[in-house]
Amino acid sequence: MxxxxxxxxxxxxxxxxxxxxxxxxxxxxxxxxxxxxxxxADGVGTNPEELLAAAHSGCFTMQLSFLLNEAGFTADNLDTEAKVTFEDGTITTIVLDLTGSVPGIAAQQFSEIADKAKQICPISKAINAAISLNVTLV
Structure with missing residues (x-):
């Protein structure tokens, strides 16, 4: 495609x-x-870092959903917050905070699938910054 x-x-x-x-x-x-x-500063409107955070959280979460389905699971809910750090003219880090509710999955398997989603998400691949992931299964 x-x-x-x-x-x-x-x-x-x-x-x-x-x-x-x-x-x-x-x-x-x-x-x-x-x-x-x-x-x-603070103002009404958007900025490139916020737009990147929205794109990355959306892409990662959708990729995770596909991978969970491939493994035989369907999420009840997946919430991802992306925090983009801009420092001295460079985007240095992105932290993805994921909380998910997935019936029948073990925490380790959920973490492994989430890590794979982080690696293969197209936005992750396009970014030249350190990307970390925090995972919580509820």
Missing amino acids: KFTRKATANWKGTGMEGTGKVSTQSTVLNDTQLSFKTRF
Whole structure:
């Protein structure tokens, strides 16, 4: 399977005082505000690191669901929080915190399948940063 997705960004002005907008092909983001303040302080809008965290948590969780199904399990619930750390101009780490409820699975098997999902998730493969995973089975 091969497909291409797209998003667009527009920026006007300087890095600190300027403003930008990001939009996605699906229109789930449509001229969503992007600015220095939304990236480096508090402000209404989004930023690249937040978008990367959303993409990574979504991709990893979906990949995990597929792998669980292949192993004969169906999750009642999977929650993943991705924390992206930006330091000195580089994304240095991403921490995935996973909590899952999967009937009939042992904690070690759940951890092993989750680790495989972390390794093969397409977003994980595209990132040049240390990625760690914390797993909780409930």
